[in-house]
Amino acid sequence: MPRAAKAAGDKPAPKKRKGIYQMPDPLPLGEELTDFQKKKWALGPSVGKGGFGEIYLASEVKEGKPQENPSHVIKIEPQENGPLFCELHFYQRAAKPDIIKSWKKKQKLKHLGVPSYIAAGLHDHKNKRYRFLVMDRFGEDLWNLFLKSGKKFSPKAAFTIGIQMVDALEYVHDQGYVHADIKGSNILLGFEPKAKDQVFLVDFGLASKYMPGDVHREYKPDPKKAHEGTLEYTSIGAHEGISSSRRHDFEILGYNLVQWMSGDLPWSKVTKETEVQAIKVKHSKDRNSFLQLSFKEQTYPTELRDYFNYVDKIAYEEKPNYSKIKALFKKGIVSSGEKFDGKLQFDTQKKENIKAINTPRKSPRKTPVKPAKNTKKLAKRNSDSSETAETPAKKRTKRKMQTEDSSSDARSPSPQRKKVKGREESTTPRSSKRVSERNDDVKSPKKRTPVGRNPEKKPISRAAGGKAKTNQRNPGSKKVKTLASATIATQTSPGLKGLRRTRKKAGK
Known part of the structure; x- marks a missing residue:
C-alpha cells in the first residue's frame, strides 16, 4: 500500500x-x-x-x-x-x-x-x-505520521502499534504465512473516525508460506534470494537468502520500533546491501551498544533490550511467545509514565505550521533591551535618568515653586542661606533680582500688566507690589525695602537709565 x-x-x-x-x-x-x-x-x-x-x-x-x-x-x-x-x-x-x-x-x-x-x-x-x-479504504500510513511527528513516536504510541502488530502477526503465522516486509508505509490507520486508534498491516506482496505441507522450510542460505525485502528493516536471515520464518518477522518489527522511538537506525544512510548486513550482524552480538548508538544521548526503554534478547534466542522453526511479547510492550508503556488504554497519540504538526511558528512575527512593539552586564550600574543610570527626566508640567510647577521661594526669601527679616542643587546660595538683593527677572521672562505676557492690578485675579507677589505690608511686618529691614523697590523698577522701567535712577532713590 x-x-x-x-x-x-x-x-x-x-x-x-x-x-x-x-x-x-x-x-x-x-x-x-x-x-x-x-x-x-x-x-x-x-x-x-x-x-x-x-x-x-x-x-x-x-x-x-x-x-x-x-x-x-x-x-x-x-x-x-x-x-x-x-x-x-x-x-x-x-x-x-x-x-x-x-x-x-x-x-x-x-x-x-x-x-x-x-x-x-x-x-x-x-x-x-x-x-x-x-x-x-484505509487512512494515513505510519511513515507519513512519523515524518509529521518530527521523526519520533512516543514510547506509548510505538508500543501500542507494536501490540496490534503482534496480534496481526500471530494471525498471519497461524494461517501458515509470514509477512516479511513490515514497515511504516505498510501500516495504515483506519479510515472511519471510530478506527482512529486502529492500525492495519497491508501489502502482502512478499508474504510466503513458511510451512508448506505442514513441514517447516529448511534453514538453508540461497544467494539468489539474498537481501530480499526492504533493506533498512530486513532480517539478517533474509540478507543470507534464508527463507523467512516467524522469528524474522519479529526481528523486522524490532528495527521499526527502534526507529520510531529513536528517530533513526545506525545503518539508515548505508546503501550497499553487504555493508548493511555486516552492521546488523555486528549489533546482533551486543544489543546494548546497538540501542545506545540508535538513541544516542537519549535513554532507551529497557523493554526494547529485553525484546531483542528474547527474539535473538528464538529458534528458526520455533513458535514465538506472542503473549510474552505483548506483556513486554505493555510494561514499556507503563514504564514511560503512560497508561495502557489502546489510544494512539501522535505529536503531528505540518511543516508549514512549524515554519510559521519559527518565523519571527512582525510587531510594532519595541525590541526588548538586552540585560546589561553590570546591573548595579544600569540601576543607577536608570535612577539618574528618572530624576532628570521631567515633563513640561513638572517644569512649570518647579518654576512656580522657585518663584514663590524667592518671594518668601524676599520677605524674610534677614538674608538666609538655602541649598540649591547641592550648594548653598545667599539670599541677597542681587540674587533675588536675578530670580525675579527670570520669572518675569517666563510669565511675560504680550502686554505688561501695571503694578497693583490683577485682571486675571491671580495672587500678587508681596515682593512685587506689597511694599507697605512688607514694611509693617519688618519695619527695620532696609534690605527688604531695597529689594521691593528694585523689583518694581525692573517691572516698570525697561531702560538702563530708569533702572539706575531707581537704584539711586532706593539708596537714599
Whole structure:
C-alpha cells in the first residue's frame, strides 16, 4: 500500500531492493471493472503508486450508478507482475471475512489489523490485461505520521502499534504465512473516525508460506534470494537468502520500533546491501551498544533490550511467545509514565505550521533591551535618568515653586542661606533680582500688566507690589525695602537709565 504524496524535502520511504516491475497505464476516471463474482466497480481518482502498480479509489456500482463517498480502493498491476498475485493468494486463502471473525472471537479481540478479502478480478484496457484487488479504504500510513511527528513516536504510541502488530502477526503465522516486509508505509490507520486508534498491516506482496505441507522450510542460505525485502528493516536471515520464518518477522518489527522511538537506525544512510548486513550482524552480538548508538544521548526503554534478547534466542522453526511479547510492550508503556488504554497519540504538526511558528512575527512593539552586564550600574543610570527626566508640567510647577521661594526669601527679616542643587546660595538683593527677572521672562505676557492690578485675579507677589505690608511686618529691614523697590523698577522701567535712577532713590 503506497503512502500519500510526500512533501518536498521529506525522506522517502525505504524501498524494496528486489524486483523491477512494469507499471500499468493510467486508467480513466469512472471506468468500470468487473470482479470474479460479477460485481462492478467504478474507479475514482488515483491515490498513490506502489513498486508494482497503482491504487485508485473505488465504489461499487449498484443500479447502474456508483456509490457516493468511495469506501474501497482497488490495486491494479499488469498481469505478468508477481507481487499482487502473491498478495491475492494470501487474501483468498487466509483473509476471508468469516475466518477473521472466527479468530477474533477465539482470541477475544475487538480489533485485528489484517484486512479482509473483498473481491478481485482481471481487466482489459488498450490491449493489455491487468490484475486487480478490491480492498477496504484505509487512512494515513505510519511513515507519513512519523515524518509529521518530527521523526519520533512516543514510547506509548510505538508500543501500542507494536501490540496490534503482534496480534496481526500471530494471525498471519497461524494461517501458515509470514509477512516479511513490515514497515511504516505498510501500516495504515483506519479510515472511519471510530478506527482512529486502529492500525492495519497491508501489502502482502512478499508474504510466503513458511510451512508448506505442514513441514517447516529448511534453514538453508540461497544467494539468489539474498537481501530480499526492504533493506533498512530486513532480517539478517533474509540478507543470507534464508527463507523467512516467524522469528524474522519479529526481528523486522524490532528495527521499526527502534526507529520510531529513536528517530533513526545506525545503518539508515548505508546503501550497499553487504555493508548493511555486516552492521546488523555486528549489533546482533551486543544489543546494548546497538540501542545506545540508535538513541544516542537519549535513554532507551529497557523493554526494547529485553525484546531483542528474547527474539535473538528464538529458534528458526520455533513458535514465538506472542503473549510474552505483548506483556513486554505493555510494561514499556507503563514504564514511560503512560497508561495502557489502546489510544494512539501522535505529536503531528505540518511543516508549514512549524515554519510559521519559527518565523519571527512582525510587531510594532519595541525590541526588548538586552540585560546589561553590570546591573548595579544600569540601576543607577536608570535612577539618574528618572530624576532628570521631567515633563513640561513638572517644569512649570518647579518654576512656580522657585518663584514663590524667592518671594518668601524676599520677605524674610534677614538674608538666609538655602541649598540649591547641592550648594548653598545667599539670599541677597542681587540674587533675588536675578530670580525675579527670570520669572518675569517666563510669565511675560504680550502686554505688561501695571503694578497693583490683577485682571486675571491671580495672587500678587508681596515682593512685587506689597511694599507697605512688607514694611509693617519688618519695619527695620532696609534690605527688604531695597529689594521691593528694585523689583518694581525692573517691572516698570525697561531702560538702563530708569533702572539706575531707581537704584539711586532706593539708596537714599
